[in-house]
Each structure stands twice: as C-alpha cells, then as structure tokens.
Amino acid sequence: MQKLRFLTSGESHGKALIGVLEGIPSGLFLSTEDINKELKRRQMGYGRGGRMKIESDHADIISGVRWGKTIGSPISIIIENKDWENWQTGMSPDIEHEASISPVTRPRPGHADLPGILKYAHSDIRNILERSSARETAMRVALGAIAKKFLQNFGILINSYVIQIGSVKMGKSKCGIEHQEIDSYSKIADKSPVRCPDEQASKLIIELIDEAIKHGDTLGGIFEVIVTGIPPGLGSHIHWDRKLDGLLSQALMGIQAIKGVEIGAGFSMAEKKGSELMDEIYYDKENKFFFRKTNNAGGIEGGISNGMPIVIKAVMKPIPTLKKPLRSVDIITKEPFDAAYERSDTCAVPAASVIAEAVIALVIADAFLEKFSGDSIDETSRNYNSYMKYLKEF
Amino acid sequence: MQKLRFLTSGESHGKALIGVLEGIPSGLFLSTEDINKELKRRQMGYGRGGRMKIESDHADIISGVRWGKTIGSPISIIIENKDWENWQTGMSPDIEHEASISPVTRPRPGHADLPGILKYAHSDIRNILERSSARETAMRVALGAIAKKFLQNFGILINSYVIQIGSVKMGKSKCGIEHQEIDSYSKIADKSPVRCPDEQASKLIIELIDEAIKHGDTLGGIFEVIVTGIPPGLGSHIHWDRKLDGLLSQALMGIQAIKGVEIGAGFSMAEKKGSELMDEIYYDKENKFFFRKTNNAGGIEGGISNGMPIVIKAVMKPIPTLKKPLRSVDIITKEPFDAAYERSDTCAVPAASVIAEAVIALVIADAFLEKFSGDSIDETSRNYNSYMKYLKEF
Amino acid sequence: MQKLRFLTSGESHGKALIGVLEGIPSGLFLSTEDINKELKRRQMGYGRGGRMKIESDHADIISGVRWGKTIGSPISIIIENKDWENWQTGMSPDIEHEASISPVTRPRPGHADLPGILKYAHSDIRNILERSSARETAMRVALGAIAKKFLQNFGILINSYVIQIGSVKMGKSKCGIEHQEIDSYSKIADKSPVRCPDEQASKLIIELIDEAIKHGDTLGGIFEVIVTGIPPGLGSHIHWDRKLDGLLSQALMGIQAIKGVEIGAGFSMAEKKGSELMDEIYYDKENKFFFRKTNNAGGIEGGISNGMPIVIKAVMKPIPTLKKPLRSVDIITKEPFDAAYERSDTCAVPAASVIAEAVIALVIADAFLEKFSGDSIDETSRNYNSYMKYLKEF
C-alpha cells in the first residue's frame, strides 16, 4: 500500500475544486493560512490576465484536521470558484440545463482540445478544456502546501525562481550549494513580479512581456526548483520506478505546458567530459558527514538523494492561446478557420514555478514517508532522528 | 488493477537477471529471437569496453509463452550472466562464502555508491553497485522487446538515434513528421557504430571517443526516440498521473545516467514566442483525419497523444567511472584517497538509446492496453479497430 | 495505471463527507437522484436509532458531470452533515477552537478506538472514532451508486437481502440461479423493514430487535449480495491479486463490522464431497452459451466470473456499542471502568447489505473496465458488444 495518495477534481468554471490527500501522519500543525499563502503565491506574476483577480483563491479544510492539527484521516480541501454564479447553468450537473450555452467546436492547437474530444467522444470541446485548464493546478498547490508543511518539520525547504523568460536569462545562478544563498534567492524571487531574483533580468523580462502583450503573443521560460535539507537516502536504485529523479520528472512533466525537465547540470552535460562533471566526495570529520563541493548531479545519484540540494529545472512552453490568428479546423463542419482567442495570460512561468514547488513537495513527502513512515509526526520524527543519528555514526 | 506490470531483478555479477512481465494479452507471436535481437542492439556501440564481448546476452523464456505465442499468463525471462563462474563465491547467496572477496569501501562519485550504502546500511559497496549497474538494463530491454512486438501488431514503431555525443552534434534532424524519413534514419543509425544517422557526425564522434579513450575520460550525449503509428487518445488530461508525457519522462529518467528529458521542441521553446511554436490543425477530408504540418508538441498535447509521432529526447551524462584520478573518501577509514578506476566503457549513449526504446515501449504498451484493453490479441485488435473506425467517422 | 480509483474523506460529525471517483467513461447518464436513492436505501431499516432521521443524506455532484452526463473527468461528491452546526467548534479545523469539547478517553471494545489511538498517538479517542464510524459508508454508497449506474448500461444488476439476524434465518433461499427470482426477492426485500424477503422471518426479526432494544443489546446477521447479468471473463487466474473473488472479499471485509465472507456455497462446502458440489457444464445450442444448473461456485471459478450470478454472503457482528455496561480502561488514568454507552442503533444489518451492494458495484465496475476499457460509454459498449458477439461465435 502506497503511503501518500491524492486525487484532485473540478472543472475550471465548475462549482469548486476538490482534493483529497490521504496518508499524512497525525499531529501535523496545519492551518487554512498555510494553504492560502501558497495559493496566493500561485496567483502572482506579471503578465497574468484578469482572471487572477477574480479568483483570489481560498481553501477550506473539510476533513482530516481538527483544532489545528491533522488527525491521520484523509484531508479534503475545497476551493470554491468565485465565478460560479455566472456558470451555474453552463456547467450545471443537471440535465435540465442541457445546451444552455453554445458548444465549443474549434480546437486550439497546443491544448488537449483535439486529442481530448477524440478520446472522450465529445462534440463540445468545453467538456475537455474545463478539466485540462491550468485552473486545476490550484488544488495541486493546496495539497502541495500540506506536503511542504510536513517537510518543514524536518528542515526540508522547497524553493524556486525563474531563470529565463523568452530570450532573457538571468546571470548564471550559483545556487544549489549554499543553503543560505538559496534562501535569499528565493526571498528575492518572491518579491520580483516575475519571480526572478536577478534584478536586471527581472526588468528586461517585464519589458519583454509588455511587448508580447502588445503583439498578442505569449512567452515561455525556464525555472529552477531547489530542495534543501534533504537527507541522503530518499528514492532507490533497486527498481526503476523507485528512482527519485524519475518520480520528480513525472510530477513536473505532469504540469500543464511543461515540455522538458533536467536535473543538476542536465542537458549541458552532453558537451562535457566525465572529468569535468564529477562531484568529488569529501568528509567533514568534525560534523561527521559526507559532502561535495560541486553539485552537477543535482543532489541525486543512482536515483537516491545524496544529501546535497536537489536541483531541478523545467521548461514551460509559451501559453498556446494567442490573440494572433491561428489555423485550426471546426470539429463539426471540418472546415478550416483562422481564429484569435481571448486570453488573459501572456506569461505564466512564475506561477508554474510555484506549482512545481507543490508537486515536488508531494513527491518528496511520499519518498520521505516511504523511508521514515510513522503514523504520527512524533513517530516519523523518532524514526527520522534515529536515522540521522545513525548517519553520524556511520 | 493496473494492466501491465513488471519487476526485474538480478545483480551485475550474479547468476542471472530475471524479469517478470504480467498483463500481455494471449495470442501474441513471440520468439526468443524477438528478444535477443534487441539485446544484441543494446550491446553494440563504439566505445564500449571488454565486457560487452563477455556478455553476448541470450534470453530464455521460462513461462507465459507456448508454441510461439503468449498464453496470457506472466511472461518470465532469464538472462544468464556468462561471467558467473568467476563470481560464484563472490556473489554467492550462501553464508558459507562470506568474505570470499574483499569489500569495496571506496565510493565512486556520480554513482549510487555513497547514498546507497548510507540508505541500506552496508559496509561493502558491492552490495549497492551490483544492482545499480546498468547491467540491469538488459532485462528492461528484454521486456521492452515484448512490448515492442505487441505494439508492432498495431503499426506502432519505436526508433531512436544519437544526435549528439560530446561536442559533436548531427545536422539538424528534420524528423518527427515524415514516417518514411524516420524509418530510414533509424535504419542508418543501426548501421552506424555510434547509432548516429549523420555520416559526417558519426565519423567525428568516433574520433572524439578515440581521444577520450586515450585520456581515460568519458563522454555523454543526447539521443532522440520517435514513436510512429500512435493513434490519438493515449494518456489523459484528467489527472496528472495519467499524462503520457509524465509517464514517458519517468521511464526515461529511470535509466542510469539520464539527467534530462524533453518532449518535442523541449527546452528550445523557452526562447520562442507562442506564435512561432503552434502546430496548426488541418483536416484531410479524403482520408478523414486531423493532422499537423509541424510537430513542436512532440506528439502530445494536454498529456494525450495527438496522432503525430511522439518525439522525445534525453541527455546521458558521461559515465562517471574514469581512469583519471578522482577524489573520494573511504567509508571505513573516512580518509580521502585519489583513485583511478578500471572501466571499460568510454561512451554508452548508443546503448542508452536502445534502452530508451525499450522503456518507452513498455509505457506505450501500458497506455495502449489501458485504452484498448483485451485479454487476447484478437480482442485488443477488435477494440482498436473499432476505435480507428470511429475516428474516421468522427 | 489502474482504471478506476477513488478516495473518500470526512469525519462523522465533520462539515461534510467528500469523495472523488476517477476513471468513469464519459457519456454516462448520471443524476443526483441516482445517488440519493441509494443513500436513502442505506438509511432505512428497523432498529436504527435517531441519527438516521437527522441525516437524510443528500449528495451534491461538484464535478465530472455536466448536463446530466459524465464528461470523463473525476467525479466529486459532497454529502453535508446536517448536524454540523452543533459541531462547528467541536470538530473545527481551526486551532482556536482547541479543547472546546472534552476529550473521549474511554475506548469501546470492538471499535477502532484503542488500536487507533495507539497507532496515531492521540489522547482524544474522538480523533479516531470520527473516521472509523460507519457514517463514512454513506460516501461509499454514493460512489457505488455511480458504479451501479454504469453497470446497468450492460445489464449488470446488484441486489441484496438479509438472510439472518440473530437467531432468525429465512427459509432456504433458492436464489442465485433464476434472475427473475432474484429481482423479485430484492424488490420484496426493499419493502421489508429489515430487508428480508421472507415475510415470516421478517416478522420474527422485528420481534427480536424489539427485545434487544428492551435489553439494551445489539444484533448482527448475515446478508447475501447477488450480481446478475455478468459476462464470463471478469477477473483472472493469472495472478492472485487479479482474482475477482479476492477483490470482492477485500471490499466486503472493508465494511465496518463485517467479520466473514463466503462465495457461493461457502463454508458449507467443508462438509460435502466433491461429487455433491460440482456445477456441471451445459451448452444451450440455440442461444449459444454455456450454462450450469447449479451455482455452488457462486459465479466465480479460478478467480474468473463464469457467467452465472455472483453470489456472496457476509456476516456482520452485532454493533459493539451497548447500553449494557462493559468493562474497559481509561487511556489517561489507566483505571478500569464499567460504562454504558448511548447508542441509537440496535441492528444495522439491513444497511450493511446496501453498503455491500455499493462496494461490490465498485469492484465489478473496475473489473469490467479492466476487461472492456473505453473512454466513453459508446466505446465501452462497442468493446463489450464485440466480446459478447465473440462469445456467441466461440
């Protein structure tokens, strides 16, 4: 039986998003505020459209938490859609509202629209786009916030920042080694309207976004997520599907519009020689732990965390809904058309980095619980501490 | 209940590798030769060391196949290790052979060695490296060969080739659109000693490898896997862990030394605008199907296959075992040492591309069975054909 | 990837029960009423206490259904607790309400109370009993109603009735062979206040319950669930965890207070000889199908449905909360005490049989989808019909 499981549900303009997370030990301090602050971070970012203001998401904890602490039973969360009153008939579960709004018959390239209706045999694309929409990620952020809170108990922090949007890249990050530096990077990122800790790059990105808005175009980019405080030994080499890097990749690639993932030095490793990339091993005799001075491996060797920060990057494609006319085919008439779409977001890379933190938190929390288990935070802590002590004595 | 499951086992110098694959429908034609030809492809490649010759892997089918056809029950495969007689005591399961060879106490950077012994509380690194070794991938290739054979029944082919090793990149591939071209690329790749279809690049890569051998260094690179003949509708947008791109990423990242994965235009999308990347939608009225003239999405939109070839790239880091001295720390004495390792392989990227085909075949076969199910090939075919007919009538 | 997944959540006196069911094909007609009528059946039954009246459960469909039909995305359901206003502080997620009601420190024998607090390290038993309560089964009934509706499309019906409560057993059922008879049994059962189709037994059971109420005691019993219209070929012999009987047993045993499960002739088979129990095989040449004249196997051979009705019985222990004083130990003081409990239900066997229908529907729907798959009801139907045609031609 898997330790941590969750399911999310909800359509973009439905009544609410609902999520259930099962397997979190009892005794974890958890408040609505812990979740809402992450939902708020997800909604920030220069270049977002009007909806972000409509939303201002708020999570309600319906079960699994009592008097500020988890009790061990499944945690369920509701995030109501503020816009629901306008969609009560259009998205109603009741057959009496059938055909209360016109069907969407023009699939947008780059979305789930076309493969989705073919797979699910729909004639109204709304039945696909309502679920494929990135709106759904609000719930992943909410559940990820719980995972984050859990990991904080063990000094594990998950931070992110944008390193490239369009043609603008930040100056080379020296991150991934010094915890202190990462923290400060992330704090600066949280203050940047584009979540980029490089002030100069941040400014240029805003200019780029402004220009894209003007042309009705969109922009993608690259962000980096860094997990610090992680002990060696999460994940495993013994079977391919236990490898931590594989699990993290799936989680990141499972975010809307993500098209690539790399760990540590990633794709840049292709050009280098083995001798240039090795993270040589050192031992701190005083504090009794193994360490590295470089982190090309991005904190994972053989599918196992090695105690260095986990560093993982992902690329987000430009949002495929443009104001520029795009060619597509009506699914009913099979006639071509050129259409522009109403779309509020020009660039969602900053939001994607926050979503990435959440899904990574869920993977790491699961791996952590697989190693340390525990039905209460006290028990998990005992097991964790006993392992940390063993490491010192290794 | 999941449709397709498998477990692999076996140590690098153990008696044998063993794999069990469960869920393949009955009635699939399958011979030992189907498997062995893939094992042979895995062993080719310029820059491999001596062991590849020792191995010349041969698979035995122990169950699940009778008189040339699968019968529906779990298929088990054994690949004996040719070298076993030299390791009968060193890797014996019997306690009487304890300490018959010296323990390995010096962890190699870039391998599972150090995190592995910390996690599993070993004092002999051999207990880790024997399983973390890429030797294990022989079994994934064997099981993947079965998945490939299954997919061939439905016209789904999985090909690969190397596009970069070290600093040498092949001329820009125009692949991913024309099936014919992909086939020919792949056939040429199979004849290249480095699995690169570009003759000029192939030559330069061999020179690069020769030089790396001379310096005791190693090389990584990038390969591309292309899945053709795939119908629209595999994977799903409805839940993150059903997305086909996520599942493919996990499988690729789960191969030893892979540090990055990208789908379609991948990381290059960061720099481009939305308007440059759209795969506009067309409809062929005569043959009744939707298609695209470009494939930046790499065949997957919203986590669902869209009917275009699936194009996925991965980067392999240089093999981290070098003849050059590397700094590490003895796990017993905690003293540093500088050591060179005996290692036969200089570059394993060509082999990795063959392994990648196998793991991708397993993911696609599972997604295919999730959509079309069937307990016999006949039933799967009926269901598949009925869907293909529906698509024409959509 | 598993075809059908679900998670339930919610505490007995929490704000609401929440459930998410993922994997139901698109295009299934589904209304709130389909769910509510099953919730109502669950609440009936002579011998229930006051709460059943408070509850009068009502399900809201929050997602996955639009205009009366499923759309393929996860279906989420909320059942609000009518009594919530009285528990807003006692069961609040907010830390500010801490200690707003007294902790429960006296574990009841026969409940999860004692093992639960030991496992989850609680000092207030309410943190266990709120989730272990059978209140949670309302959500399983709601989700099971969806599975039932799905199965009805294929002529698969799931019925149940009580065959024993306390010392009163109904006259020997001749069920399990004639569909017609089962239907009528079930219809009569639905009208009996104790869901027993034998009028005489029904009357005696009511007397027994009245007597138990008088003495503050409780009663258990045995019920039978019968699945008709099921095609041969669900489940499989090839791996233990694919066996349909195993999956059904787990689902039934997972209902509160169920302590035994038997299929077909079940435990009575111990006493008989092989020659007395065989369901000999016949063939109807006109209608082209294999059949049996007896059904000792209960519709499953080798873990596979054989086309006969699936017949499965379960025993429910008497509800362990009595008005009679029982000995237990306070978890704080460790002092013994003799205490009577306020408890409204005297016998919940009729409700358990309805819950059993629901969990069996979920297992059968999953097995059905594993065999026939389909992302839309149309596709599932095509696959199903093609198999039924194949059976005729076998």
Add this chain to the structure above:
Amino acid sequence: MQKLRFLTSGESHGKALIGVLEGIPSGLFLSTEDINKELKRRQMGYGRGGRMKIESDHADIISGVRWGKTIGSPISIIIENKDWENWQTGMSPDIEHEASISPVTRPRPGHADLPGILKYAHSDIRNILERSSARETAMRVALGAIAKKFLQNFGILINSYVIQIGSVKMGKSKCGIEHQEIDSYSKIADKSPVRCPDEQASKLIIELIDEAIKHGDTLGGIFEVIVTGIPPGLGSHIHWDRKLDGLLSQALMGIQAIKGVEIGAGFSMAEKKGSELMDEIYYDKENKFFFRKTNNAGGIEGGISNGMPIVIKAVMKPIPTLKKPLRSVDIITKEPFDAAYERSDTCAVPAASVIAEAVIALVIADAFLEKFSGDSIDETSRNYNSYMKYLKEF
C-alpha cells in the same frame, strides 16, 4: 510507492516457477533452507497423489541475497519443475513444437477452464489450466517464507492447523489467546498427517480420506491461521483499502479453491448478541499494556491489529477433479460428455493451510513495513523498538 511488491510466474508443467519479491530491507539473514523447509511443509499431507513425490521442490535464490543476507535489491527465486523433461515439447515456448501434444478441449467444472478459455480466446484448455493449477502456490510459499523470516525478527509467528475435513471437526479449539498453546498446537499439527492437532479427529479424517479415495471422491475442509506477537497498530481505519482484515481476506481468497474467510468468531457472530461477544479491555499495570481475556474480534478492530493474536479461518472446497464421471461440454464440438479425470489428490486442505501461512506472512510483512519502514533490518528494528517503547509509555 508500495513497500513490498511481488510477481510470480510459471506454468504447472513449464520449465520452472519464478518469483520476484521487492522491498525486503537489507541485512535479513536468509538461506535456501529457510525457503525449502516451507516448500516441504506444503508438500506433506495425507491424501495427496503421486505428483507430490515427483516434485520435492527446491528453491534457488538467484538475486537479492549475498553471503546469507539480503542486500536490499529484488529477491528472485526459481523452483525448477522436476518433470520438465517430459514436457519439453508439450510446453515449449518455441513455435516449432506447435501441436506436439493434443489440445485439452473438455473443461472441468469447478476450475478456471471454461471461463479462462472464453476470456483469453484459447482453443486448448491447457493454456489455462497450466497457470490456474495450484502448482503456482509453491512460489507463493517460497516468497512467503521470506516474509516469515523477516517477521520472526520481530517475534511475529504465523501458524496454522486444520480444524475440519469433510464431516470431521476437531474438538473446540481454545486457541487464539495463549501464545504457548498456539505454539504447541502448531507443533502437533506439523506432525499430524493431516495437520490436525486433535489426535482423535486426525485419525477419523484419515479414515474419511481413505473412504473418499475408494470412491474416487474428494474432500474439502476448514483451517485456521494464527498470527502471534503482532503489535497493535498494523492496518488502518482511515480508508477501506488500508484495513488489515480486508487485505488478509483478499490474500486468502486468492488461494485456489478457497471459498470463504472469517476473522475471529466470524459467522458464528450472527447468532449471538452484542453483549456475548465483547472483548473487554484490561490493562496490565506492571508490564504496561492493554489486553483482553477473550478474542472474538480475532485480533483486529476497525481494520487495525489490536495486539491480540490474529485468528483467521478459511474454507477450502473439495478439489473439483474427480474420478467420478462429471457432465461437461466439449468446447470444439459443443457436445456433452461424461468423463472421469485422472487426479492424484483427494484432499489438499493441509497444504492449503501452509499456503495460507505464506500469503498471510506477505500481507503482514507489507503492513509491518508500511508502519515501521526501514531500508535495513537495523533501521526497521530501531523504528519498531522505538514504537514498542512508546507503547509502554502511552
């Protein structure tokens, strides 16, 4: 990710049975002998036919164990079929041996034969019966032996004995409370030719079997498995599929010919009143633990182990292969026939009880690892001991 996973494979007359068990911590002492002694217990029992002598199963450990201890990687086991040389062509994987023996076209009632060929679209029943045969359970016993060895480290023992065969029941067992008594029961059972600890019943059963042999008939029966030394807290009430009783039921019902399962007082609870069945709670102040003087619950409350022995019974139907003529229908001609079968076993209940120990060991080991985790036996022990200490201090 699930902690413990396994797959088995192999046909009854194939070359070998193969199993892979993944997730056992490193450092567990394990020898071939640990496994073979369980295989031997499975083969004993009065009333078995000739094959049991042919078999004399022997397991080979192929991976996962080095120098007498597990190393954390997947453990694979081979049990060769002694009879293979007679079946080399009849069960060959090679197409060249096609049709080397005649197909089986007459399905036996009570076996997977008929539903199996319909499901998998075979015309030779051998393709089903080779896998549905109870021969496969040898591998479950082998893997279960590893689980048993693991559990022994924590004082958890799994014993069984036969309590009924045909019409003969042993005198009422007083088991389930006193560990000492269970041990002695089990030791006596191991010496009985029918695994029944009641000498008088044992004698009568042998007479019954002799009579059944004479008439070409077969016998079923009931056995009991008792798990002692289990701490409170395995399994969970929080979600139906985490309940330990459900998981145990599935495992038992997944054994060939098992048709019913009950926990503790089981079906006998239907007739009793709540007040007669309560296992009142006591506290031993000296040794600091909660206990009961009765065990009607069979060691599980609310799906969670409560620290009392787990007591679970199962019924095995008489083996459905008789020498008496039975009516069936030829699958090719559709003509009825009356046929007697060659069958060596008259009663396999003693063997089933040994198989039951194995599958229960696998479930308990998984639940144990879910609670205590650990990648090495040392780590699991630390976590377990820390919990046991916590229980004392509760």
